[in-house]
Amino acid sequence: MRVDVYLPLLISLLLGLVAAPLARWLPPSTAGRALVAAALVSAVSTAYALALLTWTLLAQIRLVAWLGGWSLQSWDDADPVPTPVALGAALALGVAAIRLARTIFRHRRSMAEVRRVADELDGGPGDLVVIDEVRPEAFALPARRGGRVVVSTGMLNALSPDERHVLLAHENAHLAHRHHLCRALADAAAAVNPLLYRLPRAVGYATERWADEEAASVVGDRALAARALARAALATLAASSSPAAPAMGYHSSDVPERVRSLLSPRPRRRPVLVAVLAALAVLTLWAPLNANQDAESLLVHSGAPIFLLCAPHCPA
Numbered sequence: 001m002r003v004d005v006y007l008p009l010l011i012s013l014l015l016g017l018v019a020a021p022l023a024r025w026l027p028p029s030t031a032g033r034a035l036v037a038a039a040l041v042s043a044v045s046t047a048y049a050l051a052l053l054t055w056t057l058l059a060q061i062r063l064v065a066w067l068g069g070w071s072l073q074s075w076d077d078a079d080p081v082p083t084p085v086a087l088g089a090a091l092a093l094g095v096a097a098i099r100l101a102r103t104i105f106r107h108r109r110s111m112a113e114v115r116r117v118a119d120e121l122d123g124g125p126g127d128l129v130v131i132d133e134v135r136p137e138a139f140a141l142p143a144r145r146g147g148r149v150v151v152s153t154g155m156l157n158a159l160s161p162d163e164r165h166v167l168l169a170h171e172n173a174h175l176a177h178r179h180h181l182c183r184a185l186a187d188a189a190a191a192v193n194p195l196l197y198r199l200p201r202a203v204g205y206a207t208e209r210w211a212d213e214e215a216a217s218v219v220g221d222r223a224l225a226a227r228a229l230a231r232a233a234l235a236t237l238a239a240s241s242s243p244a245a246p247a248m249g250y251h252s253s254d255v256p257e258r259v260r261s262l263l264s265p266r267p268r269r270r271p272v273l274v275a276v277l278a279a280l281a282v283l284t285l286w287a288p289l290n291a292n293q294d295a296e297s298l299l300v301h302s303g304a305p306i307f308l309l310c311a312p313h314c315p316a
Contacts, residue, residue, distance in 0.1 A: 007287035008045040012195040019202035027267040028209035036182050039189035039199050041281045046193045048288040053089035056081040099191040107184050118143045136235040140174040147175040158235035166215045166228035173214035179207040205254050226262035
């Protein structure tokens with residue numbers, strides 16, 4: 001196979017390296033959507049490329065060759081993929097499947113716990129729930145219908161009325177734009193393709209900034225939004241060094257940068273960066289599809305029956 005089968009791996013490496021800068025350079029809503037889409041395309045394309053490389057190993061098994069009707073000698077002569085590379089691809093594909101299954105299981109278990117907590121709270125979907133808790137807490141509970149915003153009395157007491165408005169707008173933005181799903185998809189993509197290991201953090205940052213900008217738009221005051229974020233973070237840090245439910249994503253080291261961003265003008269649109277990212281995604285999709293033609297050529301050279309070769313293309 002030609003080098004194009006390896007392109008998804010190279011582009012994934014590049015995407016993993018630039019994910020964090022892109023999350024900061026692009027408008028948050030654009031960054032969140034674009035990074036998740038690019039991650040999914042990269043994960044699917046990489047898995048397909050690994051499957052193609054694995055196929056060159058499976059095709060060398062005598063039973064598979066006999067069932068397929070091609071010549072092992074001809075296949076060995078025509079296949080340029082070294083056996084160690086194909087074996088490595090097979091192992092990587094197996095590990096990716098295990099990692100994806102574990103990530104899905106962990107996410108489903110987490111969502112089941114979230115829904116259990118939501119069912120135990122008063123009120124209905126979309127309601128604000130205030131809990132009698134001295135420790136400052138605020139978080140969004142996604143659910144099948146609406147979701148809930150939960151705020152402790154400790155947090156309400158730590159903020160002014162205007163700052164409470166910012167806090168609620170921030171958490172409602174997480175629910176409205178299903179940011180928990182964005183993060184889950186980023187985690188799944190990184191599970192399939194470890195080269196994207198930096199991307200979930202970048203998506204997490206983008207979704208927090210997205211909610212920050214949404215809250216600033218709702219209250220119409222960027223300085224107020226920045227002050228509310230800083231005060232919520234300081235209040236929760238003062239109450240506990242390891243809170244169970246941190247407010248407004250304060251617990252990350254990105255809070256000072258998020259505050260600075262809110263004190264600056266709204267992020268500019270960057271169509272060139274978006275176009276480059278889209279072009280890389282298209283290239284990532286094209287590469288394994290083009291490599292698939294190499295696999296068909298190998299079958300032709302190895303003498304595979306014609307019905308195997310034209311089955312996807314021949315008329316019924």
